[in-house]
Amino acid sequence: MIDLKQLKPLPESFYDRDTLLVARELLGKYLVRRYSPPGLKPVDLVAKIVETEGYHMEGDESCHAARGETKRNSVMFGPPGRLYVYFTYGMHYCMNIVTEKEGVAAAVLLRAAEPVAGEEIMQELRGPKITRKLLCAGPARLCQALSITTEQNGIALKKPPFYVARDPGAAEIDESAMITTTRIGISQAVEHPWRYYLKDSIFVSKK
DNA sequence: ACTGCGATGTCCT
DNA sequence: GGACATCGCAGTT
Numbered sequence: 001m002i003d004l005k006q007l008k009p010l011p012e013s014f015y016d017r018d019t020l021l022v023a024r025e026l027l028g029k030y031l032v033r034r035y036s037p038p039g040l041k042p043v044d045l046v047a048k049i050v051e052t053e054g055y056h057m058e059g060d061e062s063c064h065a066a067r068g069e070t071k072r073n074s075v076m077f078g079p080p081g082r083l084y085v086y087f088t089y090g091m092h093y094c095m096n097i098v099t100e101k102e103g104v105a106a107a108v109l110l111r112a113a114e115p116v117a118g119e120e121i122m123q124e125l126r127g128p129k130i131t132r133k134l135l136c137a138g139p140a141r142l143c144q145a146l147s148i149t150t151e152q153n154g155i156a157l158k159k160p161p162f163y164v165a166r167d168p169g170a171a172e173i174d175e176s177a178m179i180t181t182t183r184i185g186i187s188q189a190v191e192h193p194w195r196y197y198l199k200d201s202i203f204v205s206k207k
Numbered sequence: 208a209c210t211g212c213g214a215t216g217t218c219c220t
Numbered sequence: 221g222g223a224c225a226t227c228g229c230a231g232t233t
Contacts, residue, residue, distance in 0.1 A: 055225075063225090072217070073218095087216065088217085088224060088226070091214060094225060140227065141226085184225070185224080185225050187224085208233080209231105211231085213228100213229095218223090218224090219224105220221090
């Protein structure tokens with residue numbers, strides 16, 4: 001069990017690095033989002049990231065920024081450490097964290113997480129029939145569990161009410177505990193092995 | 208366990 | 221008009 005009060009927000013410099021390195025290092029980090037359910041006091045929704053994917057404007061046709069800047073993807077071109085949220089399939093949201101320096105469009109898609117705190121609220125946001133294992137197992141499910149929409153697009157993940165943190169007491173996760181594989185849902189573009197997940201986690205979107 | 212399909216906004220050709 | 225960084229449900233094996 002971790003002490004949530006000990007969690008330290010990651011600095012912007014964490015994200016201002018190679019996208020695939022950031023994608024790996026985000027595994028095991030904590031996503032913390034303060035959320036106010038209608039009529040109730042704010043609650044910290046906390047989830048440990050267990051699955052990520054990297055996307056990069058260079059050499060990656062499946063990246064939203066591969067064909068230049070648009071209204072939708074403009075946050076990817078901005079400074080690192082910002083949230084990039086997009087709407088897809090007419091009903092789902094997916095969230096990314098922008099990486100690399102301003103002007104280089106790249107990001108890490110958060111694909112799955114392990115519920116750590118605020119699970120009751122996540123359950124209400126996801127619906128009563130959803131099992132705990134599936135609360136945050138998938139990019140759109142994770143957004144639904146944390147109530148993320150394009151309203152949060154572009155915000156800086158630097159401090160409360162919304163940030164990513166590490167547990168100072170936890171060791172860095174060894175690469176031997178991770179699986180590297182191809183990304184999910186890419187059908188047209190040449191695929192890259194830019195998906196990472198924690199080998200022993202039951203909370204990943206797919207094995 | 209596996210397969211097919213409907214939902215449906217935004218961007219791209 | 222088609223594809224899409226998806227999901228949940230229904231139907232079948």
